[in-house]
Amino acid sequence: MVSVGDTPPRLLMEGIEKRFGATLALRGVRLEVRPGEVHALVGENGAGKSTLMKVLSGALLADAGRMELDGQPYRPTNPLDARRHGVAMIYQELSLAPHLTVMENILLGVEPHRGPWLSRRRMRTKASAALQQLGVDISPDVEVRWLAPGPRQMVEIARALAVQARVVVLDEPTSSLSGKDTEKLFALIRRLKSQDISVVYISHFLEEVQEISDRFTVLRDGETVGGGVTGNTQPREIAAMMVGREVAELYPSAEPKFGEVILDVQGLAGRKKPQSASLSLRRGEILGIAGLVGAGRTELLRAIFGLDAVKAGKIRVGVYRGGGSPQQRWRQGMGLLSEDRKKEGLALGLSIADNLTLPKLRDLGPPGMVLPSRQAAVCRRWIDALAIKCRSPWQNVGTLSGGTQQKVALARLLYADVDILLLDEPTRGIDVGSKAQIYRMIVDAAQGKGTPGRRAKGILLVSSYLPELLGVCHSIAVMHRGVLGTPRRASEWTEHRLMLAATGQEEPR
Known part of the structure; x- marks a missing residue:
């Protein structure tokens, strides 16, 4: 762990204010990050984290306050100017150009020239050096669109190294990564730290903050309200700083009362995934679906809801049998919460x-x-x-x-x-205080509380966050390579057993 001793800060943001009309989004915020430190920036949605990072990256100009980099005044005029000063932002929704190669993305905006012409040879040399510094095996000539989420993130970080970044900001970096890719990312962050690069780590997963960060700063309502050494602070203490109060029991408990089967799926197969899925969902039940990224969980919900074609199998929704379009599913009493809220979830x-x-x-x-x-x-x-x-x-x-x-x-x-809720990653990117509210709403909906018709719902919940499945669901089934295992009571599972089943090391049935 980095000693906070007398080490001068790599980055200092002090008295930062930013106003949007009548709204004061940042109120005298202070953030101090030391060389070779992983510093977690945490807070609820709307606390001001994104606005503060936009000021740091040059996307916004602060109305008041000052910034320093290694003791020198720092005031970027735009994101490219920030990159040239050694500050690199890696956003939750990656900002790569998918039609360009890895090499072209890494050097985008800072391409080496020979006279008026791009120097492809120097571009390849620089890109290869950045990838080698990360210790990843990615060809600089492959187009980014062919890469999985994990390697794409590595390309983003290589972009930072190519401009000799002194500060790298990672915004919710694990939100779309599998457990294995998350482990690789953490190893990479530790390598950056060993190279004296400072990392600002933004995450709603407090267990990640505990594992990877040295110190933390908490924002609430646009103000700095706390911080300290991560290893000396319990997650519940950080959560209390974030919401301004002690967080109530994260996973609400309620005695389940199951009714009739309102969704029955037998031998369902799509064009590619799922390959085989059978389940029965009762009124009042929360049934969780676990599995690795790419296992076919999202495809299962899309096939049930009528968004993807069904090749085989039977679906019964209440008294309705057979296939159906999304419009028909709505009329039959089924609704879908997509994991891709920007493209499919909202207008x-x-x-x-x-x-x-x-x-x-x-x-x-x-x-x-x-x-x-x-x-x-x-x-x-x-x-x-x-x-x-x-x-x-x-x-x-x-x-x-x-x-x-x-x-x-x-x-x-x-x-x-609706009677049936298909929820795909319902709390991805949501802070701990809001998660508690969402969990309460899900449990209440299953019991019929707080909804217009007061009827108990059946809920099919897909999540990559295993504590969420174990804490909220009554039963859990695991999907592995397109095949859905038989649901078991949540009490029969542990995180370890869920992961074994998800990776095919334990029979999921």
Whole structure:
């Protein structure tokens, strides 16, 4: 662990303020990162982390405050200027150009020239050196679109090394990675640390913060409210700083009351995945689906909901048998929360109110009409219930943080009052305080609480976060290479056994 002693800071941000109209997004924030340190930046969605990092990366100019890099004044005018000063941002949603090669992406914007011409030879030399410094075996000539999420992240980090970055910011870097790729990333972060590179690590997974960071800083409502040495602080203490109170029991407990089978799937097979899946979901039940990235979990939900073609098998939704389109599934009482909220989960160009009420407009006015006052009133009830941080029901969804967008997508399903909820990674990118709220909403929905019709729901929950499955679900099935194992009671599983089954080392049935 890095000693905090008298080491001068690599990065100092002090008194940083940023205002958007009447909203003061940053209020005198202070962040200090030392050379060769992994420094975790944590906080709830909307706490100001993204805004602060945009100031650091030159995407935004601060209204007040000062920044220093290795004791020298630092005030980038744009992201390219920040990169040239040695500050590299690696965003949660990677910013690579998929049609370009690895080499071209690594040197994008800082390409070496020979006179007016690009020097391809020097580009290859520099890109290869950056990849070699990471210790990864990726060809500089392959197009990025052919790479998996893990290697793509390595290319992003190689971009930082190619400009001799002194500070690398990783924003939710494991959100789309498998467990194996996460281990590789952590090994890589430790290698960067050994090379005296400072890493700012942003994550909602406090166990990751405990494992990889030396120190941490907590933001809340645009202010620095705490920090310290990670190894001397318990995760619950960090969570309390984030939300401003002691976090209640993360996984709510409730005595399950199961009703009739409302979803029955037998021998389901898609064009590629799933290869074979059978399950029965009862009213009042939360059934979890575990498995590695690429195992076919998302494809299973998409096939059930009618988004992907079904090659074989039978599906019964309530009293309805056979296939169906997404529109038919909605009418039959089924809703899907997609893991890709930006492309499939929300209409980013529309308001919160429009997104939330879209499935059930008939209740918002006379036939053929939607009354804005009634639409806003409905929306405000769900904004309050899910603690959605926004200016008004008419705020554009695309301007919200990722976690807040996810809450809007979930609120839409609950407002629609469907009987079956297909939830694909419902808490990805959501902070610990909001996770507790989401878990409460899921458990309440299974019991019929807080929903318009007061009917218990059946919930099919896909998650890569094993503690989430074990804490929320009544039963869990594991998918391995497109084959879904037989569900067992959650009490019969442990994280270790789930991982063994997911990797094919234990029979999932």
